[in-house]
Amino acid sequence: MARVIVDVMLKPEIHDPQGEAVLGACHRLGFGQVSGVRQGKRFEIEIDGPAGEASLAAIAGLAGELLANPVIEDFSVHAAELPGRRHSPGSLRACG
């Protein structure tokens, strides 16, 4: 079993109102050093067998068809380096 990560981002030239709303909230919360935010989404996909070239190509096909809207979004596909470690809000706080 392996895990494959698909990151989906709006293409750089596409307007991202959600990212802008987050940027506005950053400034209101006092994070003045934040000068830009763009928001995307990440998929963690479990597959049977190793994350070889063929699997990654198949996942890329899936991403183009289902996970991303290729008209306005780019995506990248890669195998997860390590068994996924989750950052919960709790663990972030613990890290300081």
Added chain:
Amino acid sequence: MTGTSEGEESAPEASEMGCTDTVEVAAGTPDQPQPYAELGLTAGEYRKVREVLGRRPTAAELALYSVMWSEHCSYKSSRVHLRKLAPAPAQSGALLAGIGSNAGVVDIGQGYAVTFKIESHNHPSFVEPHQGAATGVGGIVRDILAMGARPVAVMDALRFGPADAPDTGRVLPGVVSGISFYGNCLGLPNIGGELAFDPCYAGNPLVNALCVGVMRHGDLKAAVARGAGNKVILFGSRTGPDGIGGASVLASATFEEASAAKRPSVQVGDPFMEKLLVECCLELYAAGLVEGIQDLGAAGVACATTELAAGGSGGMRVSLDAVPLRDPSLGPAEILMSESQERMMAVAAPASVPAFLEICGKWDVEATVIGEVTGDGRLTMTWHGETVVDIPPGTAADGPVCRRPIARPADAGALAARDPAALPRPAGGAALRADLLAMLGSADLADKTWVTEQYDRYVGGNTVLAMPEDGGVLRIDEQTGLGIALATDGNGRFCRLDPYQGTQLALSEAYRNVAVTGARPVAVTNCLNLGSPEDPAVMWQLAEAVRGLADGCAALSIPVTGGNVSLYNQTGTTAIHPTPVIGVLGVLADVRRRVPSGFAADGADIMLLGRTRPEFGGSAWAHLLHGHLGGRPPEPDLDAERRLAGLIAAAAAAGLLCAAHDLSDGGLAVALAESCLSGGRGCRAELPGEAFTYLFAESAARAVAAPRPGLAGEFRSLCDEHGVPAERIGVTGGDSLDIGGCFSIPLAELSAAHTRTLPALFG
């Protein structure tokens, strides 16, 4: 940014050479080749630009002329025909602003004025359905806002390929979600519209968005830059590389021609910014800080500056460096062509600027002075201190006029000869019953709740009637009950058979839909969706449609207040059916007297109003049961429409009616079924003549009306008074649709057939 659009390929010589293509450079390099063809200008048009300027245009000027002279912005193919729509004085009594404004404005009494307009967003909605449809709503809302009005409702007329085609499964849900996303976030009720399917729209859906706004008479605003020294302010979202080249490339060329590299970036709308912009503009208007205003739509800053300058008396000087950018790498040509959403441009007196900026700040709307009005009659723009645009603005705003060749389609005769009289007709009650159930279950005539429940119909608390009623009705004044009614209609099949009569039938139906709510129809907007103007047959359809609309409006004594033309709606060489979508606005003196379409009471007589003839050309029955299109469309009868509308308005005002429903697609059978289902009760009817014709013919100027029990006599006298043929055909009540001597269908069976189709298709 990634280099994918025409705008970038065109503007570029400058940045590559490290210097700007200024007016001075252009004057000194007359022979430099320019990519006018790639930008959509013909050799003749490019020559014309050079003549106007007396030199070659700069890269920025070339970008500006190419978008302003595109079909989308200049109406160059349709303008010679559209002149016919100018209303005669007899039609325009209530008109405060007409064709040529951002939207027409109509006096509805009590000091109120209403502005409304319908516009296409067909091609963007095919490329990216959700965002394309969403920005279509945003664009038409800003048109209404630019007239000085508060937008109060939207409607959408949608047409797709076959309901079961795979691409319809991609496009339709995206379009509906885009409309609901933008409209619902903005807090505007969606009070009606249309949904139709035909193979001719596969690969070219029609997404026509209508918005209506309300203001007091004195609030009317104009798109003019007057008064030398006044400041030009750009406000709203920042300018980014959205839809660069969209106006000229996306809206004017066919998809096949648009290679991947030519595809402009999709625009993404932000309804929350639009909401801020709406409230900000209304506060600026109320504070008296705005001398002139223009929304930014297709062709963005290029269009807004040239139209404001051309609408005014003087000129305008703009510093493009001052335009706030989302992407700092944009050059002057790209800034001019960008179609970033949620932007407006205003002209304000210098003394008003601080207050203007303060109000914008309050609403979190970025506002920047980018220039000022001058007295020299030129539109000049600077970039890094050098002049990159110096033109007479009228030459860009008015655009060329094409008199394109016109020819009746070669297949017109053959089409007319395909008489639907030859089709096998249902024999006997069981066959008639089966045909009705099949029609009610077709995607075209099925219950549209799957779509309309995604829209907020009641936000604002002033919606009186919405889908599935014939027309949407809104309350305007809470004290007096003054209200408006709106409906849109189009019928591509009728227009394919005869664009002159088909357009009059669309006008008749929208007029009738408004009338059966009890409202008095007062004004018309239109969106003419057609194929390529380079095809003489399409130009003939355009000319005939416009002539039909002009004659029809004259006969009904109501003005066309504005509209939109969308050309190049075709796949390969196959054009869509000519599809003029006609919107009609009506006034209700008191919305408490509106008439619903459902049978709302038991024991009410059902009256069939108008004359029924065996007219089946282009009918829903021929199309849905036999895939047949041919013969003649029904004969429009505008005088009869007028009398029918007068009758219903008088009867509604006198409180005589508990229901009225217009007869259109599917004829009397479908109308009775719909009135039973929306009223939640059945009816028993006896047909006054040959069953098939009475059930399914689509003769115009007809409606069913149900006078309140006990008032049938008074209603009958009123019918005589208005010269409307009326026959009592039945009575409401029971739990089935019962057609005497033919068939009976329990409401449960009727409802199942009607409601399961769209959820089954689209989930």
